[in-house]
Amino acid sequence: MTSNPASVVSARNLGLTFETSDGPVNALTGVNLDVAKGDFVSFIGPSGCGKTTFLRVIADLEKPTAGSITVNGMTPEEARRHRAYGYVFQTAALYPWRTIEKNIALPLEIMGYSRDEQRARIERTLELVNLSGFGKKYPWQLSGGMQQRASIARALAFDADLLLMDEPFGALDEIVRDHLNEQLLKLWARTDKTICFVTHSIPEAVYLSTRIVVMSPRPGRVTDVIESTLPKERPLGIRETPEFLEIAHRVREGLRAGHSYDE
Amino acid sequence: MRQDSFLKDKLLPISTVVILLIAIWYVATVFLNAPFERDTAARAGTEIAFSDLLKNTMAQERPVLPAPHQVIAEIWDTTANKAITSKRSLVYHAWITLSATLFGFGIGAALGILLAVGIVHNRAMDRSLMPWVIASQTIPILAIAPMIIVVLNAIGIAGLLPKALISTYLSFFPVVVGMVKGLRSPETIQLDLMHTYNASPAQTFWKLRWPSSMPYLFTSLKVAVAISLVGAIVGELPTGAVAGLGARLLAGSYYGQTVQIWAALFMAAALAAVLVMIVGLAHSAVLKRMGARP
Numbered sequence: 001m002t003s004n005p006a007s008v009v010s011a012r013n014l015g016l017t018f019e020t021s022d023g024p025v026n027a028l029t030g031v032n033l034d035v036a037k038g039d040f041v042s043f044i045g046p047s048g049c050g051k052t053t054f055l056r057v058i059a060d061l062e063k064p065t066a067g068s069i070t071v072n073g074m075t076p077e078e079a080r081r082h083r084a085y086g087y088v089f090q091t092a093a094l095y096p097w098r099t100i101e102k103n104i105a106l107p108l109e110i111m112g113y114s115r116d117e118q119r120a121r122i123e124r125t126l127e128l129v130n131l132s133g134f135g136k137k138y139p140w141q142l143s144g145g146m147q148q149r150a151s152i153a154r155a156l157a158f159d160a161d162l163l164l165m166d167e168p169f170g171a172l173d174e175i176v177r178d179h180l181n182e183q184l185l186k187l188w189a190r191t192d193k194t195i196c197f198v199t200h201s202i203p204e205a206v207y208l209s210t211r212i213v214v215m216s217p218r219p220g221r222v223t224d225v226i227e228s229t230l231p232k233e234r235p236l237g238i239r240e241t242p243e244f245l246e247i248a249h250r251v252r253e254g255l256r257a258g259h260s261y262d263e
Numbered sequence: 264m265r266q267d268s269f270l271k272d273k274l275l276p277i278s279t280v281v282i283l284l285i286a287i288w289y290v291a292t293v294f295l296n297a298p299f300e301r302d303t304a305a306r307a308g309t310e311i312a313f314s315d316l317l318k319n320t321m322a323q324e325r326p327v328l329p330a331p332h333q334v335i336a337e338i339w340d341t342t343a344n345k346a347i348t349s350k351r352s353l354v355y356h357a358w359i360t361l362s363a364t365l366f367g368f369g370i371g372a373a374l375g376i377l378l379a380v381g382i383v384h385n386r387a388m389d390r391s392l393m394p395w396v397i398a399s400q401t402i403p404i405l406a407i408a409p410m411i412i413v414v415l416n417a418i419g420i421a422g423l424l425p426k427a428l429i430s431t432y433l434s435f436f437p438v439v440v441g442m443v444k445g446l447r448s449p450e451t452i453q454l455d456l457m458h459t460y461n462a463s464p465a466q467t468f469w470k471l472r473w474p475s476s477m478p479y480l481f482t483s484l485k486v487a488v489a490i491s492l493v494g495a496i497v498g499e500l501p502t503g504a505v506a507g508l509g510a511r512l513l514a515g516s517y518y519g520q521t522v523q524i525w526a527a528l529f530m531a532a533a534l535a536a537v538l539v540m541i542v543g544l545a546h547s548a549v550l551k552r553m554g555a556r557p
Binding site: 091140 | 327450452453455457459460461462466470471474476477553554555556
């Protein structure tokens with residue numbers, strides 16, 4: 001069984017073992033997964049299940065110790081060199097000495113875009129995340145939710161078809177999070193990106209995803225992959241429908257099957 | 264947030280301490296200089312009245328401790344009443360010391376930054392250099408300063424450079440330590456971000472490490488500029504006391520001119536205060552440009 005080059009992300013028997021002072025820790029074992037173009041894939045599971053580690057392997061921030069993985073048909077390192085993805089971290093990680101527009105310009109400067117091109121892209125991405133008019137502000141002048149939106153704009157500014165998001169709304173309150181989830185879906189529909197999204201919230205995963213990857217810890221592995229039957233158009237109210245609750249129930253069952261509620 | 268009032272929050276506490284110190288100083292002046300007056304009176308076979316004792320202790324030519332107004336008069340006399348090109352002018356001597364200080368501080372800051380960049384980017388330099396950097400500061404500057412002067416003189420280098428090098432020797436240290444910490448201050452997440460952009464080491468340095476290190480740089484520069492001045496003064500002591508504040512201190516102690524010593528000391532302190540203040544202003548100007556929260 002080899003990786004499927006047509007997939008955006010394709011993992012075969014992927015494993016990663018961290019060598020720690022307490023002995024080896026199996027962060028990931030035997031992960032097989034294909035992410036197709038245009039998918040919105042959520043990774044859900046309790047802490048220690050390897051969901052963030054898997055995202056970091058895709059991004060070439062961690063090296064796998066077993067199996068194989070391709071990103072856009074290349075190794076993660078080649079994909080990173082080709083700037084194949086934008087990464088959104090748990091915190092906004094904006095540089096405090098740069099204004100919002102300068103923060104968005106950061107990847108563009110590094111990748112050598114012209115000044116005019118930078119300006120056009122900053123304007124477009126600010127508009128995408130509803131931050132037009134905030135370009136000249138410094139990060140500390142913005143709320144946490146706005147900062148995280150700015151960091152999403154930064155990840156969208158260059159031409160990467162893949163967006164990797166590691167619990168981007170985890171630190172925000174639920175009202176802001178609902179709002180950002182709705183915006184993220186609209187953005188996904190408008191930009192045609194492939195999104196890998198790590199979360200530990202069941203409603204968030206079900207609301208956003210076309211596929212939900214349920215993971216469990218010790219060792220970190222995939223226990224279930226659930227295809228969402230929800231339509232692509234999803235108002236917030238969809239979360240009250242029986243269909244939504246049915247999928248949420250399956251996710252919960254999947255998490256329970258992984259014994260993740262024990263101890 | 265409450266706006267600090269200059270009068271209440273700055274002037275009042277500072278002037279209270281100053282007035283208290285001056286009062287203690289006057290009392291100490293009387294006590295320390297009184298034995299000389301009593302001896303003089305005893306040799307003349309007379310008794311000295313307390314009011315005369317009080318007056319005389321504050322007007323001695325070579326007091327153990329000069330009174331504040333004597334020092335101020337000396338400073339005024341040697342700054343305002345002398346041409347600044349005159350060898351009797353304190354401004355002339357202060358300039359000699361200041362030029363060596365600034366020269367040495369410049370080299371020291373540059374050297375410190377370069378070493379820190381090397382240490383942060385190169386494992387071998389980190390392992391091999393850092394212990395030597397720390398060891399360099401365990402040698403007393405008073406012991407090594409004459410050696411530097413003598414060795415450099417032997418190879419024909421005299422004047423400003425040897426003194427400046429002693430300033431450098433002292434001032435590079437806080438800059439290395441501060442900048443190593445500063446250049447390592449970016450969070451993992453910020454470095455990961457650069458990694459995902461496939462940024463080159465140079466881009467990571469200029470766009471992340473360098474701006475992150477600015478607060479650390481200026482904090483260590485404040486320490487560095489003050490000890491640069493100490494280095495320059497120490498460097499002037501073994502040169503045969505030709506010129507500079509160090510020379511004034513040495514000449515003063517040769518001839519028991521305590522008033523002159525104290526005047527030079529105050530000049531050095533004022534110089535240090537101004538230098539630290541200038542670095543402080545540069546610090547806030549840079550942070551303001553970098554969009555720091557006011």
